[in-house]
Amino acid sequence: MTRGIRNPKIDPFFRKADKWKEEFAKLREIVLDCELVEDFKWMHPCYTYEGKNVVLIHGFKEYCALLFHKGALLKDPHGILIQQTENVQAARQIRFANAEEIDEMQLIIKSYIDEAIEVEKAGLQVEMKKHSDYAIPEELDNKFAEIPELRSAFEALTPGRQRAYIFYISQAKQSKTRESRIEKYIPHILAGKGMDDE
The missing domain is CATH 3.90.1150.200 (Aspartate Aminotransferase, domain 1)
Structure with a gap:
């Protein structure tokens, strides 16, 4: 060997x-x-x-x-x-x-x-979850209903950017915190930007 x-x-x-x-x-x-x-x-x-x-x-x-x-x-x-x-x-x-x-x-x-x-x-690959497999936080869904163009802008983001937002928002334990995280990033999402984009 x-x-x-x-x-x-x-x-x-x-x-x-x-x-x-x-x-x-x-x-x-x-x-x-x-x-x-x-x-x-x-x-x-x-x-x-x-x-x-x-x-x-x-x-x-x-x-x-x-x-x-x-x-x-x-x-x-x-x-x-x-x-x-x-x-x-x-x-x-x-x-x-x-x-x-x-x-x-x-x-x-x-x-x-x-x-x-x-x-x-053997060339095996891990089957990755698609971004559509992740649950959208209820607070974000509510915000989409309130601001339809936010949903369109969110869906236009790359899968990785969508996932990053979903993870970040979902990690907050309280609904109030999830809502404030959404509010903070609405301008970013509408501008087609990811969380870390300037």
């Missing part, structure tokens, strides 16, 4: 890591044992198979993780894959709190990486 290709350009990422240095080093060796090519994407070490993203190493305050780009397609016999938020459709994480966990799970981790490589070899 050949080893994956280590990329010296990524060494500084591992050298500079404060919190998860030992864990990152162990994860790197495990992933490289699975014959993947090491790259640097989204400011993190990313491992690819024939140019396709398979897994990424990243760290957070409470844990470090392997993020499988198409983790939703993995069988997960050990029940260890985690969906970061309900809005994440394809990616799944295996989280680690310390180096000992990584040592104990080494064979399991490799089996998940091997399966993720098979997913890429």
